[in-house]
Amino acid sequence: MQLSETQRIKQRFGIIGNAPALNRAIDIAVQVSSTDLSVLITGESGVGKETFPQIIHQYSPRKHNAYIAVNCGAIPEGTIDSELFGHEKGAFTSATSDRKGYFEVADGGTIFLDEVGELPLSTQVRLLRVLETGEFMRVGSSKVQKTNVRVVGATNMNMMDAIREGRFREDLYYRLNAVPINIPPLRERKEDIPLLFRKFASDFAEKYTMPPIKLNEEAETLLKNHYWKGNVRQLKNLTEQISVIEQNRNITAETLNRYLSAASTENLPAVLSPTHSGSKTFNNEREILYQVLFDMKKDMNDLKKLVHEIIAKEGLNYQNDFKEHPETTFVSPDVINITPSTVAKPKKISHENNSIEDTEEYVEESLSLIDAEKEMIRKALERHNGKRKYAAQDLKISERTLYRKIKEYNLE
Numbered sequence: 001m002q003l004s005e006t007q008r009i010k011q012r013f014g015i016i017g018n019a020p021a022l023n024r025a026i027d028i029a030v031q032v033s034s035t036d037l038s039v040l041i042t043g044e045s046g047v048g049k050e051t052f053p054q055i056i057h058q059y060s061p062r063k064h065n066a067y068i069a070v071n072c073g074a075i076p077e078g079t080i081d082s083e084l085f086g087h088e089k090g091a092f093t094s095a096t097s098d099r100k101g102y103f104e105v106a107d108g109g110t111i112f113l114d115e116v117g118e119l120p121l122s123t124q125v126r127l128l129r130v131l132e133t134g135e136f137m138r139v140g141s142s143k144v145q146k147t148n149v150r151v152v153g154a155t156n157m158n159m160m161d162a163i164r165e166g167r168f169r170e171d172l173y174y175r176l177n178a179v180p181i182n183i184p185p186l187r188e189r190k191e192d193i194p195l196l197f198r199k200f201a202s203d204f205a206e207k208y209t210m211p212p213i214k215l216n217e218e219a220e221t222l223l224k225n226h227y228w229k230g231n232v233r234q235l236k237n238l239t240e241q242i243s244v245i246e247q248n249r250n251i252t253a254e255t256l257n258r259y260l261s262a263a264s265t266e267n268l269p270a271v272l273s274p275t276h277s278g279s280k281t282f283n284n285e286r287e288i289l290y291q292v293l294f295d296m297k298k299d300m301n302d303l304k305k306l307v308h309e310i311i312a313k314e315g316l317n318y319q320n321d322f323k324e325h326p327e328t329t330f331v332s333p334d335v336i337n338i339t340p341s342t343v344a345k346p347k348k349i350s351h352e353n354n355s356i357e358d359t360e361e362y363v364e365e366s367l368s369l370i371d372a373e374k375e376m377i378r379k380a381l382e383r384h385n386g387k388r389k390y391a392a393q394d395l396k397i398s399e400r401t402l403y404r405k406i407k408e409y410n411l412e
Helices: 005-013 020-033 051-058 080-085 121-133 159-164 170-176 190-208 217-225 231-245 253-264 285-314 318-324 369-383 388-395 399-408
Strands: 039-042 067-071 110-114 150-155 179-182 270-272 279-281 342-346 360-364
Touching: 005 020, 005 051, 020 051, 020 179, 039 051, 039 170, 051 067, 051 110, 051 150, 080 121, 121 150, 121 170, 159 170, 190 217, 190 231, 217 253, 231 253, 285 369, 369 388, 369 399, 388 399
Parallel strands: 039 150, 039 179, 067 110, 110 150
Antiparallel strands: 270 279, 342 360
16 A cells, blocks of 8 residues: 555654644645745644754755754853854854854754744844845944844744743744744544554563553543643653553553543643632742742731731730830830731840740841742752752753743843
8 A cells, every 4th residue: 555645744744643743844845845935833842843953854945955953042142142043253252262053053044933923122133134135244243244044933832922022022923933834732533542642662672671551441432531731742751651650561541541630730830829729830930939829928927817816815905014114115016017928036025024925026028029030940949959950841841931030130
């Protein structure tokens, strides 16, 4: 039986599935490969966006020239211009020699800019010039150079939101998005989920020298109806876990549900709403900071209540004590206004003739969003012994963003 062009591409690049939206994405990639149009690949994290730039390159006239994949989110903001466009000797402190950038090295080939939405605005200006005129300048140089590079970008963010918020240039977006390719999430490819599971199970059986795991009918239905927030990457990780851990190679719905339930709790930190039994995952660092302040306010309210109870239990009479000790200032719980920016600290006030205990002095401390963010970053770095990669993963932000925050808050 003769294979179709789409099936041959799937075999060559290891693509599993027959969903119409997936086949459509492959067809577009092949059709646009013979042109020099810029392509923007969109889709959620874990759907396999990195495969499609390779299809475009391998089916283009540029296939015998360089193909360079760049993760824009992993390069610090201070060095990304040098990485992409090169630099001259002496352009900055560590520039001990001339260096070619990716756009110079990939002349005649293809550059894949993964997480292109993470590019700093200054770099976006440089990239726009390359797309419009094919010209660029090395960092520290005034000499204009030419390059003939095909640019393919990919992102999992909502670019329209990024444009509205001023994080991405609108003119650059339309230059990159000459041909859009959207990769569907796994939950929209339910018919492909059992195929992917069997492929992964077979691969891990060979890797670990053990029989492949198999799903019964109920387990397969459960697998297909799962939400799969992490898409194909999450399914692959879960298949590997089950392959390694389970002694019984016939997986039931009950066994599978244990792994799916455990996976659904990995998206922490989460906020438990009093009116909703489910959990909410954080989308960015701002949401984390808001939740920190919310928790602080709750703790302060609990502390205020505790102060009331202690004073009531001790039977203190503020007015009488004030008459007896006019030199001592008492703070009544009725006038305490505890906010997220107020921290209560116990203090014992001693005088020559008496000692007053169980009074509270309230000291104002700064708990702004910036201070809370700075403290979270500091703790994350301490927790991971200064390793920024793991600290960034812990904080759910990119390594480039963490690098910028460290410089901004002088935490080095």
